[in-house]
Amino acid sequence: MKKNDEVIYDAKFWKPDINEDIVLHKAHFSNYGFDKHVHEDYTIGLITEGRMDAFVDGGKQELNKSTIITINPDETHACQTKHSKGYTHYSIYLKPNFVKKLEEENFNKQELYFSSGIFQNEYLANRLINILKLNESNQSTKIDFECEVVNTINSLFENNSKIKQVPSFTSHDNMINRAKEYINDNLSFDLQLGDISDELDISKYHFLRLFKEKTFLSPHSYLMIKRIEKSKQLLQKGESLINTAHMCGFNDQSHLNRRFKLATGITPGNYKKFFH
Incomplete structure (x- = not known):
């Protein structure tokens, strides 16, 4: 196997002290990817280095550092490295109970879901990445992290969400x-x-x-x-x-x-x- 074809996957998971309903994830991929899958949580993904190909919203997308990936529970998605250098990213997994509490407090108890799996907003992306880096390195207090993460996730829902309607199923x-x-x-x-x-x-x-x-x-x-x-x-x-x-x-x-x-x-x- 050539050196530039070497498969690299380096990952860590952790829970912030403030809440049992949030799991954080950081990983670096090179020549690695995940087939189509689903999660039971709301998932927010952020790329800090490199680019990736993703299957989101039913089609293939190329993502970069200004992209926020927003996946609802049970939505099919996939990811793959775009170049041999790979990419580094953070993921935030939010239990439905956590999102429900946010909705009750901030959105008049309306049940929301992400309206698009791809949201381009460099400001919010950088803000979330900074929050996660500080928490990862234990440089933020619990109250700072909690206020920042809640406010930023609220902003994300304000800009990339729809009210979950009772669907007319076939x-x-x-x-x-x-x-x-x-x-x-x-x-x-x-x-x-x-x-x-x-x-x-x-x-x-x-x-x-x-x-x-x-x-x-x-x-x-x-x-x-x-x-x-x-x-x-x-x-x-x-x-x-x-x-x-x-x-x-x-x-x-x-x-x-x-x-x-x-x-x-x-x-x-x-x-x-x-x-x-």
Whole structure:
């Protein structure tokens, strides 16, 4: 392998002292990327160095340092290094409960979601990056960090959000939502494609095509992603690796390790260490 083709992934996770509903992430990538996936949290991404290609809002985008990436829960997205030099970025993961509290206090209890996955605003991007750098290096007090992060996230929602309306679902939308609920309710089981399609009373081939058309993911990929998301929650709470593997439907700890590293770039054991 040539030197400039070397795969590099260096990451860290941490929680600020002020809130259990926020997780912060910093990583440097070179010749590395993540396939299409979803998160259960609201996600804010910021590039500090380099450029990246991303799959956001249903299409491919090239992103730079003035870009703020804003992803709603369960929205499909992906990222890949643009050049061999790679890129460095921060991510802010906000639990829905945290966003709900912000909405209740600042937006007349209206439920909001990010209206676009890509928001170009150099001022807000630099402000968020500065906040995160100070927190990472322990150079900000708790009250300074909390005030700054809340005010800046409020500004982001003010400029890049829409009120979440009660949608008029089509029969296909309802079917996909039912499939997602079934998958989430049965993560610990060895699900087969036929189990889900039988629940929906349609052929498995029709379901497979429909699910991918609506989510950009295969049902198997979605199942694995949701298992990883659940494993993150358990590991943050201090659950053992072997119990996490069992509770999330992995065959064994080795299966968890392989899938977790493929999805996050690090092992579940190293991920757990960031929080304990």
